[in-house]
Amino acid sequence: KGDEHKRDAKVYTGVAGTVASSSLTLNSKNKIYSALIASSTKILNRNWLNINLSDIRVNDRIRIFGILHGTSTADIDAEVIRDISLP
Numbered sequence: 001k002g003d004e005h006k007r008d009a010k011v012y013t014g015v016a017g018t019v020a021s022s023s024l025t026l027n028s029k030n031k032i033y034s035a036l037i038a039s040s041t042k043i044l045n046r047n048w049l050n051i052n053l054s055d056i057r058v059n060d061r062i063r064i065f066g067i068l069h070g071t072s073t074a075d076i077d078a079e080v081i082r083d084i085s086l087p
Contacts, residue, residue, distance in 0.1 A: 012064045012076060016083070019056050024081070026064055035064050035078040042079070045086040053081075060085035 014028030026033040037043075037053065045051045056062065063082045069075035 009065060009067045009079065012066070014062065016056050016058055016060045016062050019053065019058065021053070024053070024056060024062075026062060026076075032074065033064070034075050035066070035081060036069055036075055037078055037081070040079075041081060044080065044082045046082070046084045047087065048082075051083065051086060055086060056081070056083050057085075 017025030
């Protein structure tokens with residue numbers, strides 16, 4: 001099962017919508033995704049340095065690397081969230 005997930009992992013890009021304690025929404029090409037954040041999720045700025053989820057602001061440009069959760073077409077199990085608006 002792990003191998004099929006690695007194959008399906010991809011990068012989702014867009015702007016941050018709502019930011020909560022364990023999730024955020026990504027507005028990308030007229031679609032809204034929910035990023036599901038685990039304790040292992042890496043949250044980084046543009047320079048690949050660790051930041052807190054609370055540092056991400058609405059309308060920041062973000063990239064999420066992860067896989068779609070189960071059969072959902074809008075929930076992403078986020079492995080890496082990178083805010084490219086933050087230095």
